[in-house]
Amino acid sequence: AQTVTQSQPEMSVQEAETVTLSCTYDTSESDYYLFWYKQPPSRQMILVIRQEAYKQQNATENRFSVNFQKAAKSFSLKISDSQLGDAAMYFCAYRSGKTSYDKVIFGPGTSLSVIP
Amino acid sequence: GAVVSQHPSWVICKSGTSVKIECRSLDFQATTMFWYRQFPKQSLMLMATSNEGSKATYEQGVEKDKFLINHASLTLSTLTVTSAHPEDSSFYICSASFDRIYGYTFGSGTRLTVV
Numbered sequence: 584a585q586t587v588t589q590s591q592p593e594m595s596v597q598e599a600e601t602v603t604l605s606c607t608y609d610t611s612e613s614d615y616y617l618f619w620y621k622q623p624p625s626r627q628m629i630l631v632i633r634q635e636a637y638k639q640q641n642a643t644e645n646r647f648s649v650n651f652q653k654a655a656k657s658f659s660l661k662i663s664d665s666q667l668g669d670a671a672m673y674f675c676a677y678r679s680g681k682t683s684y685d686k687v688i689f690g691p692g693t694s695l696s697v698i699p
Numbered sequence: 700g701a702v703v704s705q706h707p708s709w710v711i712c713k714s715g716t717s718v719k720i721e722c723r724s725l726d727f728q729a730t731t732m733f734w735y736r737q738f739p740k741q742s743l744m745l746m747a748t749s750n751e752g753s754k755a756t757y758e759q760g761v762e763k764d765k766f767l768i769n770h771a772s773l774t775l776s777t778l779t780v781t782s783a784h785p786e787d788s789s790f791y792i793c794s795a796s797f798d799r800i801y802g803y804t805f806g807s808g809t810r811l812t813v814v
Contacts, residue, residue, distance in 0.1 A: 625807075626737075626790060626792075626807075626808050627805065627807050627808070628743075628792065628794070628805035630804075674742060674743070684730065684731035684748070684750075684796050686733060686745055686748060687733070687745075687794070687803055688745075689742045689743045690742065691741070691742045692741070692742050694740070
């Protein structure tokens with residue numbers, strides 16, 4: 584069975600600085616997708632960034648980028664120029680690529696605080 | 700696009716009563732919907748997977764008779780918490796797959812409080 588681990592329950596960053604959230608996963612599959620979701624206090628789940636396992640190039644979305652190390656099964660999220668609105672729970676997630684209705688497996692989450 | 704509308708946002712019910720939560724896909728057909736439960740400061744725990752026109756698949760440890768899931772159409776899935784008890788108080792979230800690559804879109808969640 585696939586598992587997702589986030590070893591940092593809580594993180595903090597100074598506003599305008601850079602922070603990296605860690606994620607590792609375990610799978611025997613070769614085709615899969617990885618995601619970072621943000622859950623602000625409103626508790627609405629928001630997709631931050633995604634990565635297809637077959638792509639070697641790291642995904643980037645504005646201030647958010649990932650470091651995808653497939654062999655090491657590592658998928659970290661880097662947030663640059665941190666803003667107060669980035670404060671939230673961040674969940675790393677895994678999804679098999681077999682079908683369009685495979686379930687998403689979430690990590691335990693990292694609570695990010697942004698210090699003004 | 701790809702919006703899932705979840706209602707109600709919050710509900711308070713008395714112990715022993717049943718509560719229904721609805722999730723509707725507004726601009727796409729959701730063949731499959733997922734129901735999650737989330738306790739404070741914890742991750743999302745998958746409860747069940749519902750497929751349109753068939754019985755839901757429940758995760759291990761989830762009581763099928765307590766959490767009734769119905770997916771009668773391609774745009775509507777419902778979760779009914781039957782004979783609710785205070786320990787059922789939680790945050791319930793639905794999600795649906797709209798694109799194989801982009802993953803899932805989530806409803807806004809329902810905060811259930813059983814008194």
